Amino acid sequence: MEFRDLKSQYNKYKIEIDSAIQEVINNANFIGGKEVNTLERRLAEYVDVKHCITCANGTEAMTLLMMAWDIKEGDAVFVPDFTFFSTGEIVSFRGATPIFVDVDKDTFNIDTVKLEKSINKVINEGKLTPKVIIPVDLFGLPADHIQVEKIANKYNLKVLEDAAQGFGGSINGRKACSFGNAATTSFFPAKPLGCYGDGGAIFTDNDELANLLNSLKVHGKGENKYDNVRIGVNSRLDTIQATILNVKLTAFIEHELDDVNRICILYTKNLKGIVETPVIPEGYVSSFAQYTIKLKSKEGRDALQAKLKENGIPSMVYYVKPMHEQGAFAEYNHDDSDFEVTNELCDTALSLPMHPYMNSRDVNFICKIVLKSNY
Structure with a gap:
């Protein structure tokens, strides 16, 4: 996959x-x-x-x-x-x-x-x-x-x-x-x-x-x-x-944007209430560069990622380290308490496979692993 x-x-x-x-x-x-x-x-x-x-x-x-x-x-x-x-x-x-x-806790x-x-x-x-x-x-x-x-x-x-x-x-x-x-x-x-x-x-x-x-x-x-x-x-x-x-722009306009939003609906239908799913405010449309869920803890996030990998499912952590902790910005003084949401997201966010060419079988298989894992 x-x-x-x-x-x-x-x-x-x-x-x-x-x-x-x-x-x-x-x-x-x-x-x-x-x-x-x-x-x-x-x-x-x-x-x-x-x-x-x-x-x-x-x-x-x-x-x-x-x-x-x-x-x-x-x-x-x-x-x-x-x-x-x-x-x-x-x-x-x-x-x-x-x-x-x-950042905002709902939209990131x-x-x-x-x-x-x-x-x-x-x-x-x-x-x-x-x-x-x-x-x-x-x-x-x-x-x-x-x-x-x-x-x-x-x-x-x-x-x-x-x-x-x-x-x-x-x-x-x-x-x-x-x-x-x-x-x-x-x-x-x-x-x-x-x-x-x-x-x-x-x-x-x-x-x-x-x-x-x-x-x-x-x-x-x-x-x-x-x-x-x-x-x-x-x-x-x-x-x-x-x-x-x-x-590729022609393909994007003709069907790809609609297709990723179709995949989003299927993901969210299966996962809502199990993990925190993406929040799309009223009037907004996302192009879903990533479909990112949020777990309850870093341990749960890392365990789920490992379980997905065992089943041949790739996933990504965006982002492991917040901007204010990057070594290149070490000269600036930051109060870690100013970045509570970001710090939490770096520990709990996980992006699942997302692209216009996914089918419902793939999405259902991914969701099945997430549901069984119960992290």
Whole structure:
């Protein structure tokens, strides 16, 4: 059994994917070209924003925004404590300070009450200047972007929606990657929309920001790549990955998003009341990068994972260590009591196999093992 079954997806779309890759090879147009332009246009239309700027990966996408917004030493950027390392890493990479915020116990996304308290604490201390909030759409579920936007407006902060796991999710019909001043996503293979390597994208309605990002991602180019008007980076999505994504985007729109939500319903029907199952607030749609349950204890979580493994069922722990305990952030002083929910999740959360190509037989087998284990 696969945790995220890319093989079944490829077999279903093998003819289309192979043909698309072969066309790029035949044309020998490996950087840029119509495939990248087509992908950017289609992604922008799907999300319903004016601009999509593709780049090398999701981390680079966020880094490019930090560069464009001139985030630097002395700035504070607010990041959820329960997320992947890169969301905080890109802040420190620019010399700024990541301020970690505990998450909501139901959605696992940034706790907006604690977020506002953290902003006021930084303001009152007077050592750093609050600049940006980075809410993460964790496991495919959009963060509470409506409340985050209200807080950002109140304190004159920018918002970067980290939708690396959230592409395809929505709030009242509004798509993930359309919130904040700009949004980013990742095309890492295991993501809801993934390529066969690394890739990422930035979404924005701001024309000036889009122009700046298109310059920064290609060595700070001006009129052309040999006219360098600023210091930039080399962060382009290659054409083969773009053409693969064009095939997979069609599949995602036509059935994959619906299919993972069908699998979610089946999981939750079997497991509700036995373990804590994902909470999807009213009006929200998750793209289910992961289906994550919560056990009562670390011992129970680890025992269940071992039992699943015995039965050939892969599972994953996201995340073993909270952001505030990462060695790379050891210079910052943190009060562990500020992160009660995150600390609990790191000990009790477990992600089960989840992808559009699962069948009910697989789901029922997984649930049977969970039910029998009674952890």
